[in-house]
Amino acid sequence: MIRILPQIATPHTMRLPPLPQHTPTQNLGQPHPAGTLVKIASGSNEELENLSLLLAAMSISHAMEYSTSSLLVAAENVEEALYQWQLYAEENSNWPLQAPEPVPGYSTTPPTVLLMVLLALFYAHTGPWQEANPWFSQGAVDSRAILENRQWWRLVTALTLHTDSSHLVGNILAGGVVFHLLCRLTGHGAGWLLILFSASLANWLNIILRNTPHLSVGLSTAVFAAIGLLSGLQHHHSRRALFKLLVPVGAGIGLLAMLGLGGERTDLGAHLFGFACGLLCGLFYRYWQVDRLMRSTFRQHLAFTIAALIILLSWHLAKG
Numbered sequence: 673m674i675r676i677l678p679q680i681a682t683p684h685t686m687r688l689p690p691l692p693q694h695t696p697t698q699n700l701g702q703p704h705p706a707g708t709l710v711k712i713a714s715g716s717n718e719e720l721e722n723l724s725l726l727l728a729a730m731s732i733s734h735a736m737e738y739s740t741s742s743l744l745v746a747a748e749n750v751e752e753a754l755y756q757w758q759l760y761a762e763e764n765s766n767w768p769l770q771a772p773e774p775v776p777g778y779s780t781t782p783p784t785v786l787l788m789v790l791l792a793l794f795y796a797h798t799g800p801w802q803e804a805n806p807w808f809s810q811g812a813v814d815s816r817a818i819l820e821n822r823q824w825w826r827l828v829t830a831l832t833l834h835t836d837s838s839h840l841v842g843n844i845l846a847g848g849v850v851f852h853l854l855c856r857l858t859g860h861g862a863g864w865l866l867i868l869f870s871a872s873l874a875n876w877l878n879i880i881l882r883n884t885p886h887l888s889v890g891l892s893t894a895v896f897a898a899i900g901l902l903s904g905l906q907h908h909h910s911r912r913a914l915f916k917l918l919v920p921v922g923a924g925i926g927l928l929a930m931l932g933l934g935g936e937r938t939d940l941g942a943h944l945f946g947f948a949c950g951l952l953c954g955l956f957y958r959y960w961q962v963d964r965l966m967r968s969t970f971r972q973h974l975a976f977t978i979a980a981l982i983i984l985l986s987w988h989l990a991k992g
Contacts, residue, residue: 709735709744712753717741723757730756782855782863788844791891794832801835801889808833808889810990815879815886825986827872832983833889843891850898857905858957861975862966863898868979870897870953874945881941888939896946897953904954 713723720736720743727734732753733746745753798807811829818826834840855863871894878893879886957963966972 708747710747710750711737711742712745712750713743713757714741726756726760727753732756782852782860784848784852784855787851787864788848791832791844792840795834795837795840798833800837801833811889811987813875813879813886813888815882818876818879823990825989827875828868828983828986829990830875830889831868831871831891831894832987834891835889839890843895847891847895847898850895850902854898854902854905857902858963859966859972859975861972861977861979862957862963863901864979865975866901866950866953866957867894867898868982870894870901870949871946874942874949877945877949878939878941888942890939890942892939893942893946896943897950900947900950900952901954901957902950903947904951904956905958 713720717736717738720741723743724734724736727745730752732749734749734753735744736742737744799805801808803809811826811833813826813830814823817823834843851863851867854867857863858866874893874897875888878888966975
């Protein structure tokens with residue numbers, strides 16, 4: 673740290689830190705003939721050289737006295753030198769910038785493969801979409817049944833149903849990768865609870881903003897919710913917060929464009945709302961530092977159990 677000799681306070685400068693007792697302070701506040709060199713700071717040569725560079729850039733006459741590790745300034749420039757150094761110190765008070773706290777990865781492997789296998793086995797049990805299939809009539813997203821009959825469980829059960837085998841395989845392949853990456857970042861419990869909440873919220877928004885009856889099923893809403901979550905979780909608070917947010921969001925929108933905008937039966941609204949809800953939940957999760965609370969293995973298991981119970985309870989209500 674550079675030690676600045678105390679000076680008479682002026683309207684242009686703030687009082688600088690005091691010097692140690694052994695630092696000479698004689699005659700600084702007294703008038704000196706023009707051209708006289710006055711000692712204004714002492715410290716390490718490296719620190720004083722930084723100050724010397726600043727004064728040189730401002731064309732302020734000064735000299736380094738290496739034998740005493742002191743900086744000397746012409747008497748008529750003392751006030752200006754101290755003023756410029758004060759401005760420099762204030763502008764660089766937060767430098768170097770602290771790197772954002774790294775997000776801890778989880779060493780345990782998420783049960784992604786097992787869950788995708790269970791999803792495939794569930795499809796083998798329910799079969800494809802047919803009008804007479806009771807699984808779809810009781811578990812699909814049906815705007816009228818949800819809004820008029822309050823069958824809210826459909827927002828969850830529809831995520832586990834698929835119209836045909838190609839629909840299932842596409843969601844398992846694309847979703848498996850995204851789900852695995854998300855759960856490695858958040859933990860398996862927090863990850864699946866976030867996915868379930870974001871996707872269910874997206875299904876709800878997708879029906880209340882439509883003016884026509886709407887039916888849909890599939891895990892793709894959860895896939896795009898997970899992409900949004902990954903984008904939101906990559907955001908760090910800093911002076912360049914907007915730029916740091918736009919980069920992952922842009923990547924997420926790119927994935928949305930590649931995976932979610934094509935196909936005759938593609939539910940574009942569900943994909944868009946899935947990404948948007950995931951993004952907002954990811955930002956909330958990071959902004960409120962919920963991730964700090966979820967670093968406990970017990971809490972991760974508890975969150976995963978809650979997510980599983982929500983799915984089972986939803987199907988119990990649907991089949992009840």
